[in-house]
Amino acid sequence: ILNVEQSPQSLHVQEGDSTNFTCSFPSSNFYALHWYRWETAKSPEALFVMTLNGDEKKKGRISATLNTKEGYSYLYIKGSQPEDSATYLCAYVYSASKIIFGSGTRLSIRP
Amino acid sequence: NAGVTQTPKFQVLKTGQSMTLQCAQDMNHNSMYWYRQDPGMGLRLIYYSASEGTTDKGEVPNGYNVSRLNKREFSLRLESAAPSQTSVYFCASSERGTSGGQTQYFGPGTRLLVL
Numbered sequence: 001i002l003n004v005e006q007s008p009q010s011l012h013v014q015e016g017d018s019t020n021f022t023c024s025f026p027s028s029n030f031y032a033l034h035w036y037r038w039e040t041a042k043s044p045e046a047l048f049v050m051t052l053n054g055d056e057k058k059k060g061r062i063s064a065t066l067n068t069k070e071g072y073s074y075l076y077i078k079g080s081q082p083e084d085s086a087t088y089l090c091a092y093v094y095s096a097s098k099i100i101f102g103s104g105t106r107l108s109i110r111p
Numbered sequence: 112n113a114g115v116t117q118t119p120k121f122q123v124l125k126t127g128q129s130m131t132l133q134c135a136q137d138m139n140h141n142s143m144y145w146y147r148q149d150p151g152m153g154l155r156l157i158y159y160s161a162s163e164g165t166t167d168k169g170e171v172p173n174g175y176n177v178s179r180l181n182k183r184e185f186s187l188r189l190e191s192a193a194p195s196q197t198s199v200y201f202c203a204s205s206e207r208g209t210s211g212g213q214t215q216y217f218g219p220g221t222r223l224l225v226l
Contacts, residue, residue, distance in 0.1 A: 004153070032212045034214065034215070042219075043115075043201065043217035043218060043219055043220065044154070044201075044215075044217045045217075046214035046215065046216070049212045049213070049214050050212075051212045089153060089154070091153075091154075098156075098169075099144075099156060100153075100156075100170070101146075101153035101154040101155070102153050103151060103152055103153040104153060
């Protein structure tokens, strides 16, 4: 059974602090790794799609790295702001259109 | 550009009733997906359609059927609803399949309660 683990499950961070969380996935049959941001009462929105070992992606204060050999990806948020409060989902793609989502890391930013 | 739209937004069914969840996208995407989201669990893929005219099972297909009516529309049908199908259902689309590094665009979700 393929499993995608995200840790921690939830995280409370002071505004202005930087933070990071992890997505672990099987290191075999890797096609792609997606990160999504999901705000309450909205739909998931794509942050990054990474396909190559060693990929690093950045969008504003958010960045992500990928290690396909050991099966993990990190998401970093620099200088957290209240609008960063959301659930961050990763998804492991292991064949054409076969995708498994993690259960997410719920991030809360304290003003 | 509406993106991905879903109807209805909310539905209550009795056990054994049937219904169809509708999804449409206006981005000319080839691939479409149906997921369910349950508390404490990630999104789980029910069915997907890699391109018009094709459908395939995902992780949790039992109790569901799908129809890719045309390139724009992908419907999910519950023939005989069960309480275990109480969930939030999301439709998504991507330009091509996810293996090509394509991001998915999600609809607003349909909240289904089966009594």
